Amino acid sequence: MESTDQYLMRPAALPSWGQRTSLRLLNFFGWNFRWKPLPGPHGIAVVYPHTSNWxxxxxxxxxxxxxxxxxxxxxxxxxxxxxxxxxxxxGGVAVDRSAPQGAITRLAQTMRAADWFWLAITPEGTRGYRPYWKSGFYRIALAAKVPVLLVKIDYGKKVIDVTQSVVLTGDEAADMAVIARAFDGVQAKHPQDAAPIRLAPNDAVRPDEGSGGYRKQA
Structure with a gap:
């Protein structure tokens, strides 16, 4: 079984002053950072849990x-x-939540056209509790055919872990089960506000054979 300790970052191993300073600040506040090279130049980084401004x-x-x-x-x-x-x-990208039509396709096309494009998303969509994840990350990753990086902010262990990624199959239940297992045991700043790792029943996704992209299940 692979040990995540081999991915623990240390300031002395970083090449620039800015990198070393950033990591030392994380360490000063009690955080460790585990990092593994990214699986390619394009992808979606899912950040979970997200319950605090911190x-x-x-x-x-x-x-x-x-x-x-x-x-x-x-x-x-x-x-x-x-x-x-x-x-x-x-690195912020503004989203008009009142007009989501076409946003998935545009983001997927922009991502694939760029030499480098990693997009971080908090699938809960809010710091307050909601009973499910938003499906935007899933639909963009499928449409762009890119991997999903699982970014864990674990307040229980004080660890930021960026060592796991998954390639979605389009089987929503199976994919979400894999993601849920990867985040098992990760503790939020406010655990009572962390959303269960599942998509809403009315937010399921399926292939849109007419356009080659993906859309919500009607």
Whole structure:
């Protein structure tokens, strides 16, 4: 059985001052960071659980530690005003939740056309409790034919683990079962607000044979 200790990052092993500083800050606050090289130049990074505002600065420090460009989705209201430019500089991609039509196809096409495009998504969609995950990550990954990276922010062990990825098969039940097993035991900052790892029954996905993409089950 593979040991994740071999993927534990240490400041001395990092090439740049910025990377070492970011990791030392994580370590200072009690966090360890496990990292494995990404499975390719394109993919979806699923970040779970997400129940606290603290997830954002912790995630940013992890991102700066590896220096890879990860884009991330957020509601468009966060990009208004003077902070909007900073959010985009940090990799933010604004989403208009009132007009989701076509967003999956556009994101998949943009991802495949780019030399490098990793998109981080929090599938819970909110810090408060909801009884399921949103299916956007699943539909984008299928449409773009890219792997899904499983990013675990475990407050129980104080570990950020970025060592596992999965390739979706299109069998939703089987795929979500694999993802759920991978996140088993990971503790949120506020465990009572962590969503069960499942898609809503009315948010199932299936192939759209007319376009070659994917859409919601009617």
């Amino acid at each position: 997830d954002f600065p912790i995630g940013l420090l992890a991102k700066w530690t590896v220096t890879h460009q990860f884009r991330w989705l957020a509601k468009d209201s966060l990009f208004r005003g003077p902070t909007g430019r900073l959010m985009r500089y940090w």
